Structures are given as structure tokens and as C-alpha cells.
Amino acid sequence: MTRLTQFDVIRRNLSRKPFRTGILAAIVFLFSFTLYCGTVISQGLGAGTRMMSERLGADVLFVPYGYDGKIQNSLLRGEPSSFYLDSRFADDLRGEKGVDKVTSQLFIATLRAACCTLPVQLIGIDPRTDFVVRPWMAAVIDRPLGESEVVVGHKIIGRVGETIQLFNREFIIAARLDSTGMGFDTSVFMDLDRARRLLLLSDLGPHLNLPDQLDRNTFVSSTLVKASPLVDIKELVNALSQKYAVKYNLDFVVVAGMISDIASALHMFSGFVYIFSGIVWALALVVIALVFSAIVRERRKEFGVLRVIGASRAALAQLVITEALLLSSAGALLGTGTAGLIMRLFSAYISVALQLPSISPGTASLLFTGGGVFLLGLLTGPLACLPAVRKLGRIDAYIAMREEA
Amino acid sequence: MKKISWGAFFLVVLGTAIALAPYFLFPVCQASVPTASGGAVPMKCFWTARAALGDGGVIVFSGLLLFFVKAPGVRLGIALAPLLAGALVAATPQWLIGVCPGEMMACRMGTLPALTLLGGGAVITAVCVAAGAGKSMTNSAQSASLQAEARFRAGKDRGAGERA
Numbered sequence: 334m335t336r337l338t339q340f341d342v343i344r345r346n347l348s349r350k351p352f353r354t355g356i357l358a359a360i361v362f363l364f365s366f367t368l369y370c371g372t373v374i375s376q377g378l379g380a381g382t383r384m385m386s387e388r389l390g391a392d393v394l395f396v397p398y399g400y401d402g403k404i405q406n407s408l409l410r411g412e413p414s415s416f417y418l419d420s421r422f423a424d425d426l427r428g429e430k431g432v433d434k435v436t437s438q439l440f441i442a443t444l445r446a447a448c449c450t451l452p453v454q455l456i457g458i459d460p461r462t463d464f465v466v467r468p469w470m471a472a473v474i475d476r477p478l479g480e481s482e483v484v485v486g487h488k489i490i491g492r493v494g495e496t497i498q499l500f501n502r503e504f505i506i507a508a509r510l511d512s513t514g515m516g517f518d519t520s521v522f523m524d525l526d527r528a529r530r531l532l533l534l535s536d537l538g539p540h541l542n543l544p545d546q547l548d549r550n551t552f553v554s555s556t557l558v559k560a561s562p563l564v565d566i567k568e569l570v571n572a573l574s575q576k577y578a579v580k581y582n583l584d585f586v587v588v589a590g591m592i593s594d595i596a597s598a599l600h601m602f603s604g605f606v607y608i609f610s611g612i613v614w615a616l617a618l619v620v621i622a623l624v625f626s627a628i629v630r631e632r633r634k635e636f637g638v639l640r641v642i643g644a645s646r647a648a649l650a651q652l653v654i655t656e657a658l659l660l661s662s663a664g665a666l667l668g669t670g671t672a673g674l675i676m677r678l679f680s681a682y683i684s685v686a687l688q689l690p691s692i693s694p695g696t697a698s699l700l701f702t703g704g705g706v707f708l709l710g711l712l713t714g715p716l717a718c719l720p721a722v723r724k725l726g727r728i729d730a731y732i733a734m735r736e737e738a
Numbered sequence: 739m740k741k742i743s744w745g746a747f748f749l750v751v752l753g754t755a756i757a758l759a760p761y762f763l764f765p766v767c768q769a770s771v772p773t774a775s776g777g778a779v780p781m782k783c784f785w786t787a788r789a790a791l792g793d794g795g796v797i798v799f800s801g802l803l804l805f806f807v808k809a810p811g812v813r814l815g816i817a818l819a820p821l822l823a824g825a826l827v828a829a830t831p832q833w834l835i836g837v838c839p840g841e842m843m844a845c846r847m848g849t850l851p852a853l854t855l856l857g858g859g860a861v862i863t864a865v866c867v868a869a870g871a872g873k874s875m876t877n878s879a880q881s882a883s884l885q886a887e888a889r890f891r892a893g894k895d896r897g898a899g900e901r902a
Binding site for chain 1: 764839840841842846847848851854855
């Protein structure tokens with residue numbers, strides 16, 4: 334004869350009512366899944382925002398009038414665009430009070446090739462004055478770029494040493510940047526003069542919105558300004574705009590404002606995730622508590638018999654708590670596991686769908702978050718069944734057996 | 739109440755999702771590769787989508803069969819089809835045909851993970867159906883052997899009684 338263990342009793346109780354077991358586990362699954370996905374996305378957005386504020390060393394970006402949105406889309410999401418500004422503006426700024434550093438960049442959108450490529454953002458940087466890209470590019474290449482060399486973003490196809498074709502010309506990939514979570518990941522960097530010549534030689538000026546009135550040797554796309562220490566950025570922007578906005582047809586983006594907009598979007602998202610998870614958790618606690626209350630009421634006779642044959646109140650409590658623990662562990666394990674798998678497989682898709690700078694957290698961070706969420710899901714069942722366990726303690730074996738008889 | 743075959747139901751849902759995902763849910767790239775002669779041929783992901791359509795059809799058909807077939811041995815045999823088809827669904831975008839190389843291409847960002855996940859789901863579901871069928875086969879074999887043993891004992895007792 335096989336001995337009936339406590340675990341056998343629990344297993345049989347759970348498998349006797351598969352629908353009820355499934356629903357209770359599904360609630361814990363939903364909680365774990367929501368919390369894990371939300372936390373990982375929030376972490377990714379937080380890391381992306383931090384990376385962006387570190388990587389954008391400028392305080393103000395000046396662009397042609399009406400292109401403030403375009404440059405933000407290019408920086409945040411890598412949406413390629415081409416726009417042009419007179420480079421003499423940068424020379425004028427160099428003597429201005431409150432301006433510490435000035436550099437210019439040229440943004441050119443490449444055309445879509447037929448297969449397996451997307452248009453990329455070509456960014457020409459001025460090696461003599463650049464203070465935005467060079468400092469972190471130095472980690473992968475510490476020498477000036479050659480005539481036919483480019484540095485590519487993390488998501489551009491091709492290995493270091495291989496060639497990449499831009500405007501029908503071959504370029505050697507000199508280095509590949511680490512992931513930034515920003516539009517820089519889908520950008521190609523080259524020297525400003527080389528980028529300008531490439532555009533002029535390609536005869537694509539009319540297709541890339543190159544205005545006829547611009548000086549063919551000096552046009553750029555944006556001028557980036559680093560303010561002197563202790564200078565009020567708003568006042569500086571006001572003063573510069575008043576002086577040059579009409580002359581050069583300017584618009585501007587204050588980097589701190591752009592980052593604070595992203596940070597507030599991130600806070601809103603995180604708030605929504607945690608409120609929603611909190612509601613699901615409360616729902617899980619209430620539903621499990623109610624169901625376990627009903628279970629205890631339904632099984633009064635069984636518990637009475639167990640008490641009569643010698644089971645202590647603690648053993649009965651252990652029986653109910655273990656049952657709840659098994660339920661919630663199944664839900665939490667499936668919920669965290671599924672969420673982890675989805676976040677891992679769809680990280681690029683989610684990052685693009687969010688349209689905000691985002692960096693996928695590392696494996697250690699994913700495991701740590703998963704562990705925390707699993708633990709919280711695991712505790713849901715035992716916590717929720719505590720009222721039922723208290724009720725169990727009040728059962729009188731003799732009365733319970735007589736009631737049910 | 740008639741018992742629903744959840745395994746069959748999930749296989750039909752997963753098979754439908756596999757067949758439709760590369761066209762509607764996570765569509766593959768729409769562009770084609772120009773040839774030297776001036777024509778155009780579809781990209782790799784186009785063929786991956788076609789393969790998924792076929793594999794998905796096999797999984798849906800197997801799921802539908804499982805709704806009607808009750809014999810455990812036959813169910814076990816049928817479950818092998820979605821098991822292999824699910825494995826093919828996951829392997830096709832990864833190794834067998836592949837998708838476009840660019841990390842930002844729609845097929846790599848959406849179709850590849852979706853087919854991997856759905857194919858894996860079909861394999862797990864098929865394994866569960868096969869395990870269920872295997873268990874039923876073992877149970878029926880055990881009960882048949884118990885019945886045979888009971889009949890044998892009953893016959894033995896009757897023979898002893900008659901002899902007495």
C-alpha cells in the first residue's frame with residue numbers, strides 16, 4: 334500500500350479542480366508578467382535617457398527654422414533626414430559671450446537600397462571642433478578618420494574592416510560604436526568635409542533638399558553649442574536667437590528640455606506600470622483570499638477528519654499554505670519566464686515601438702528583476718490565504734464532522 | 739459534459755497565428771532584390787513567410803484532427819506532426835532560410851522572434867498532447883491487464899469450485 338503524503342493530498346486537491354487551479358495561477362501569471370515587462374521596459378528607457386544625456390554633450394542645437402522636430406527624431410529614433418544651415422553662423426557664435434564651445438554637423442539621409450538595407454543617417458562631424466561625438470567615439474577609435482573611412486552605429490550591417498556602400502561609393506568601416514539606444518545606433522559618421530563633398534559629387538542635391546542659395550563649400554545642418562559654466566541656458570538662447578534667428582532663419586532645441594520631456598514620459602510610463610501592477614496584485618490577493626475561504630468552508634469535514642486522526646492545527650495550516658504556494662509559484666514562474674522570453678526576443682521591436690531612447694538591460698539585471706518579480710508572485714498565494722488559515726484554526730473537529738454528516 | 743481537448747484548441751490557435759503572423763501581425767519586408775537583367779526577386783524573409791504559412795497549415799490541420807480522434811495511439815501519432823512542424827517554424831527564420839541581416843528590418847525585429855516563440859509554443863503543446871496520449875495508452879494497458887488478471891482469477895476460482 335502506498336503511503337499518502339501531505340504533498341499527495343495537495344496535488345490531488347489541485348488536480349481535482351483544474352479550472353479553479355488554472356484561474357488562480359493565471360491571476361498570479363498576469364501580475365508577474367505585467368510587473369516584469371513594465372519594470373524591464375522602464376529600466377531600458379531609464380538607461381536610454383541617462384545614456385542620451387551623457388552622449389549629448391551640447392546644451393543647445395541650432396537648426397534651420399522648422400527642423401527642430403526633425404533633429405529630435407533623428408537623435409531619438411534615427412529617422413534619417415537632410416537639412417542645411419549656413420556654416421558662417423558657427424563662426425559668428427565663437428565670439429559670443431557665454432558660449433564655451435561650438436561645432437557643426439551635417440545630416441544627410443541616404444537613399445533606400447533595394448534589399449536588406451534601410452535609409453541611414455549619415456552624420457558629418459568636424460574633427461577640429463567636435464566635442465559631442467569624439468569624446469565617446471574615442472573608446473573605439475583614437476585616430477583621425479581616413480579619406481574613405483567611416484564609423485558605424487551599433488545596428489548598421491557590416492564588420493570592422495569591411496566596406497559599406499554610400500551614394501554609390503565604397504567606404505571602409507573603421508570602427509563600430511557601442512549601443513546607445515538612440516538614433517546614433519543607425520547612423521554612419523564621417524568627416525564633415527568628406528560628407529559635404531560626397532553629397533555634392535553624388536548629384537543628389539535636389540533629391541536631398543539642398544537649397545541653391547547656400548554656399549556649396551560651407552553648408553552644414555546643425556550647430557551645437559556648449560554654454561560656459563554658470564551661464565543661464567534660457568538667457569543665452571534668447572540672446573542668440575534675437576541676434577541671429579532672422580539672419581540665418583534659425584530654430585533651436587534645448588537639450589535639457591528634450592531630456593526632461595523624455596524623463597517625464599518615462600515617469601508617466603513607470604507610474605502607469607506600477608499602478609496597473611498594484612491593481613492586478615490587489616485583485617490577485619482578493620480573489621485568492623476569497624477562493625481559499627470557500628475552499629476551507631467546503632473542506633471542513635475533510636479537515637475535521639484529519640484533526641481526528643491526529644493532524645495538528647499547524648499541519649492543516651501548512652497544507653493550505655503549501656497549496657497556495659504551489660499555485661502562486663506555478664503562476665509566477667510561468668509569468669516571469671514568458672515575460673523574460675518576450676522581452677529578450679522582442680527587445681528591438683519594443684524599443685522601436687516606444688520611439689524613445691532605450692537600451693535593453695543586461696542579463697544580470699534581467700535575472701535580478703526576474704528573481705524579485707518571481708519572489709513577489711510567489712508570496713501572493715501564501716499572503717492571500719492567511720485569513721482562510723485563521724478560519725481553519727477555529728474549526729472544531731467534532732462539530733465540523735457532525736455538520737457535514 | 740463533453741470534455742474539450744485543450745491541446746487541440748491551442749494547436750489550432752497557434753497554427754493560425756503562425757500562418758498569419760508573417761503577413762498581418764508581424765509582416766515581413768515588402769521590398770525585392772533587383773537582378774542584373776532588370777527583374778526583381780523576393781528577399782529571404784518572403785520565403786520564410788511562405789514556409790510558415792505551410793507549417794501553420796499543418797499544425798491547424800493536426801489540431802482539427804485531434805478534436806475528433808479519441809484513440810490514444812492515433813492521437814500520439816498525430817501529435818508528432820505539429821511537434822515537427824513547430825520545430826521547423828522556429829528553425830526556418832533562424833537557420834533554414836533566414837531573414838534579412840539588418841537589425842532594424844521588420845522581419846528581423848518582428849517576424850523572427852514571433853515565429854520562434856509561436857513555433858516553440860507549438861512544440862510544447864504537441865509534447866503535452868503526446869504525453870497525455872501516452873499516459874492514456876499506459877492507463878488503458880494497465881486496466882486491460884487488470885481486467886485480464888481478474889478474468890483469469892475468476893475462471894480459476896470457478897474451475898476450483900467445479901472440481902470441488
